[in-house]
Amino acid sequence: MYVCRSCEQPINSASAVCPYCGADQSEPLPGEAPKPAKKRSAVKLAVGIGIVVLGMWGIIWFALPLRFENPRPAAEKSAIASLRAVQKDLAAYQNGAGSFPSTLETLGEPAVQAAQQAMSGGYGLRYTPGQIDADGNPHSYSLVAMPRNYGYRSFYTDQTGVMRATRNNRAATAQDAVINAQ
Numbered sequence: 001m002y003v004c005r006s007c008e009q010p011i012n013s014a015s016a017v018c019p020y021c022g023a024d025q026s027e028p029l030p031g032e033a034p035k036p037a038k039k040r041s042a043v044k045l046a047v048g049i050g051i052v053v054l055g056m057w058g059i060i061w062f063a064l065p066l067r068f069e070n071p072r073p074a075a076e077k078s079a080i081a082s083l084r085a086v087q088k089d090l091a092a093y094q095n096g097a098g099s100f101p102s103t104l105e106t107l108g109e110p111a112v113q114a115a116q117q118a119m120s121g122g123y124g125l126r127y128t129p130g131q132i133d134a135d136g137n138p139h140s141y142s143l144v145a146m147p148r149n150y151g152y153r154s155f156y157t158d159q160t161g162v163m164r165a166t167r168n169n170r171a172a173t174a175q176d177a178v179i180n181a182q
Helices: 042-063 072-097 109-120
Strands: 123-129 141-147 154-158 164-166
Touching: 072 109, 072 123, 072 141, 072 154, 109 123
Parallel strands: none
Antiparallel strands: 123 141, 141 154, 154 164
């Protein structure tokens, strides 16, 4: 038990106010030195900050996907593979029909899948039938893969099977440099 500083009656140590005289037990008496405020240790503060920083870093590490590789090569490879797939389907169509189709939709699902593959890499495919004969059938074509991202290569191919590319911000043409694309 403690004693009230004012009336010296016995009181509970947890009492903030004396039940007998009403004196505030948390304030010092005149002439008494106030209790010094507890200082946080610098080590405890540094450890607390370190735990918070590590926790935030851990959340970011698991929440955000990390991409250390350049996506451009994979996107360009996907575009070239799409062009090659459509070229193969166009060659098969020509072998059967004796000419090329007027639209890619004529090729059906394989052409749709190739176009979707190109789109997943950030490319759009554009098919243009060439000169049309008297029967209304094209005997040549051009196929272009245009990127949606600046700095990616644009690709061009035709019935010859030669792949051409440019980094200029335009569609590739038959006059652009030949590339060795597998």
